[in-house]
Amino acid sequence: MSSSSSMSLIRICAMTRYPDLCVNSLGEYMINTQLVEESNNHDGVEATIRHGKVKENVVVQVSLNVTMERLRKGLDYLMMEMKGLDEIKESFQWSAHDDCVGFIQDSVDLLTRRRLMGLEPTNMDHKNLGDPKWISKKDKKLLGSHLANIQPNVTVSHHGIGPNVTVRSIKEAIEMAPKNSSIPFIIHVKAGRYQEANLTVGKSKTNLWFIGAGKGKTIITGVTGAGFVARGITFESTAGPQNHQAVALLVKSEHSVFYECEMKGYQDTLYIHSNRQFYRNCDIYGTIDFIFGKAQAVFQNCTIYTRKPMEQQTNTIIAHKRPCSNICAGISIHECQIRAAPDLEPVKSNYTTYLGRPWNEGATTVYMLSYIGDHIDPQGWIPWNSTTTLDDVFYGEFQNYGPGANISQRVISPGVHANMSVVEAARFTVDRFVDGSSWIGHTKVPFEAGLGY
Numbered sequence: 001m002s003s004s005s006s007m008s009l010i011r012i013c014a015m016t017r018y019p020d021l022c023v024n025s026l027g028e029y030m031i032n033t034q035l036v037e038e039s040n041n042h043d044g045v046e047a048t049i050r051h052g053k054v055k056e057n058v059v060v061q062v063s064l065n066v067t068m069e070r071l072r073k074g075l076d077y078l079m080m081e082m083k084g085l086d087e088i089k090e091s092f093q094w095s096a097h098d099d100c101v102g103f104i105q106d107s108v109d110l111l112t113r114r115r116l117m118g119l120e121p122t123n124m125d126h127k128n129l130g131d132p133k134w135i136s137k138k139d140k141k142l143l144g145s146h147l148a149n150i151q152p153n154v155t156v157s158h159h160g161i162g163p164n165v166t167v168r169s170i171k172e173a174i175e176m177a178p179k180n181s182s183i184p185f186i187i188h189v190k191a192g193r194y195q196e197a198n199l200t201v202g203k204s205k206t207n208l209w210f211i212g213a214g215k216g217k218t219i220i221t222g223v224t225g226a227g228f229v230a231r232g233i234t235f236e237s238t239a240g241p242q243n244h245q246a247v248a249l250l251v252k253s254e255h256s257v258f259y260e261c262e263m264k265g266y267q268d269t270l271y272i273h274s275n276r277q278f279y280r281n282c283d284i285y286g287t288i289d290f291i292f293g294k295a296q297a298v299f300q301n302c303t304i305y306t307r308k309p310m311e312q313q314t315n316t317i318i319a320h321k322r323p324c325s326n327i328c329a330g331i332s333i334h335e336c337q338i339r340a341a342p343d344l345e346p347v348k349s350n351y352t353t354y355l356g357r358p359w360n361e362g363a364t365t366v367y368m369l370s371y372i373g374d375h376i377d378p379q380g381w382i383p384w385n386s387t388t389t390l391d392d393v394f395y396g397e398f399q400n401y402g403p404g405a406n407i408s409q410r411v412i413s414p415g416v417h418a419n420m421s422v423v424e425a426a427r428f429t430v431d432r433f434v435d436g437s438s439w440i441g442h443t444k445v446p447f448e449a450g451l452g453y
Contacts, residue, residue, distance in 0.1 A: 150211055152188035153177075159192065170220065171196050179204040189233065191217040200224040201253075215262045215283065224250040229257045229443060237265035241287055241310050247271045251295070258282055259445045265290065266307060272297045272331070274323070276434045280445050285341055289319035291331065292359065298332045298430050300447060305341035306353050306375060314352045316382065321359030330364030330394070332428040335448065338367070338404065340375040348375040354382045358393045358415075366396035366420070366428045369453050376404035379411045380418070390415040398425035399453065425451060 013022035154173040157165045167173050170189060177185040184207045191213040199222060201208055212218030212233035219234040239246030248265040251258075254275040262283045263270045269286035272293035279299045284291060287309040291299075306315050317338070320331050338355075340348045353375045356365045381395050393415035397407060407418040417424065430436035431449040440447050 150186060150188070152186040152211065154186075155188045155190065156194075157190040157192065158194060159190070165190070169196055170194055170199060174199075174201060174205060174208070177205050177208055179206075181205075181207045183207060184209045184229075186211060189213070189218045189220070193219045193221070195221045195238075197222075198224075201228050212261075215260060222248065224252075228253060229259075230261050231259045231445075232261065234262040234264060236262070237269065239266065241266040241307070241313075251277055253277075255439045257440060257443050257445055259443075266309070268292060276439075278430070278434065278436060278440050278445070278447065280447060286317075287315050288313060289316050289357070289359075291317060292319040292321070294321045294323045294329055295331075296329045296434055298334060298428075298434055298436065299336055300334045300430065301336065302333075303337040303339060304333070305339055306344055307341040308343040308347060309351060314354070314382075316354045316357045318356035318365050319359045319384075320356070320363040320365050322362035322364060325362060328433075330366070330428070330433070332433055333365070333367045333370055334429070335368070335452065336370040338370060338372045338376065338402075340373055344375065351375075352377050355380050356395065357382050357384050358388070358390065358395075359384065361392040362394075364394040366394075366398065366425070367400055368396075368398040368420075368425050368428060369451065370400050370405075371402040372400050372404035374403035378406065378409035380407070381411055381413075381416055389413065396420045396424065396428070398422075398451075422451070 009023060010019075013019045154166045154176055155164055156167055156170055156173050158168050159165075161168065167176070170187070173187045173189075177187070186209045189210060189212045199220065201224065205228075208228040210228055210230040210233055212231065214232045216234055218232060219236055221236050221238055223235055235249040237246040237248035243266075245268040246265055248269050249263050250271040250273055252273040252275065256275070256277040258277075258279045260281045261279075262285070264283075264285045266286055267288040267290065269290040270284055270292070272291065272295035274293070274295050277295050277297040279297065279302055282299070282302045283305065284299075284302060285305045285307055287307050290306075291304070304317060306317065309315055318331055318333075320329070322329050340353075344351065344353075354377055355367060355372075356363075380397070381390060383389055390411065390413035394417065395415055396417040397405070397410075398420040410416060410418040426432055429450050430440065430447050436447060437449050
C-alpha cells in the first residue's frame, strides 16, 4: 500500500472510536484487495484495481459509517461504488472487547476471500439482494433434489474404493476441494461412522456442500467448519455427560445452511460461532448450553431434545453471547419442538431445564410459535450465575404452545419479554433477522420467510 493510501487510511481511522484497530484491520484488507493510491480528494479513496486496470472516478466507500448490524449485512458488498465518506464520522461504534476484534478480522477475511473468488462489486446488485450472482440457476436446485439426482465431485466411503467411490476419508475429500471456489464443490458422504481427528473445513475451502445418506446414517464425529452447507448428516460428539464440554459441530461460516441434519452431544453440542446461519428440519440433542455462540441464527422446524445430565446438574438449552453492543446477533427458535429426549423423559421431574441463560450482557434469544414440553421450568430463564441478572438481555416468547409454554410464572425482569407483540416477533423472522430470502432460497432448502402463523 502506498504512503499516500496509508495516510488516507490513518486519517479516516482517526475519526473512529478505536483508530489502531481500524488501521490494523482495514490496512491488511486494502493490501489484499490491491486498493491503490487516492487522488487529491481527501474525502475518499478514488481508485481501485479491477482485473489489473485502474478505473477512474470510482469511490470505494469502506462502510464504517453503519452500525455493526448493517456491516454484517453488507459484508458481501462492503466495497461498493458509492460517493463520499460523509457518514464515516458517525461510525465504528465497536467495543474494545476481544470478540469484536475477532469479528472484524473475520469480516476482513471474508471480504478477501470473496475478492479472490472474483466477486467484484460490479458482479453484485446491492439493491436487489434477492438475485445474487454467486450461485448459478443449476446449483439452486441441488439441495432440493433427491439424493440420487445429485452429481458429487467426490464420494467418500470408508468401506473401500469402488466404481462410485473416490476416497476413504472426509479429510481427503476436503483436501481435493479447490480453494476460494465460486461454485459448489459437492462431497457425497456415504452411510457409516466417520471418526476423524481434528476434521476442519478451513477458511479457504469455500462453497463446500456435504451430502450424507440421512440422519443417523452418515455420522461424523467432531467437525469445525468455516464454510459449508450440509444435508442428511449426523454430527456427533462421542463424549458422554461426564466429560463436560464436548463440541460436536462448530460453525463459523457466513450463510451456513443445515438441512435434515442431527447434532448430538451433551454439554456444548452445537457451537454457532459467528455469522448468519440457518437450520431447517434438524434435531439437536444436549444438556447444558448445548446451543451456544455469538452467531445470528434461525432454527426452523427443528426438534430440540434435552438429554439426561449428570446428577445435580441443571439443563440450559441456549447460551447466547453478543460479541459487541452494536452487532445484531442472536438466536431465533421458530416453529420448533422443545422436547425431553428419551433418556430424560422418564426422570424429567428429577432435573430442571431452562430455555436459556445469557453468556454475557446483550444476549438475545427468542422462541416463537414453538411447542414447549413440560420438562421446562415455569420460570423459563435463569442468569448465568448468582452474580448476574437478566436485566440487560433480550429473552422473548411469542405464541408458543404446549405445557411448558405457560408464561404465568416466568421470571420477571426488564430483559424478559414473555408476551412479545407481533411487531416485536417479526424482527426475528428469517427475512428480517438474517435477510434469508437473499441467500437461503437459492439452495432450495424450504423456509418460512415471515412469522407464518
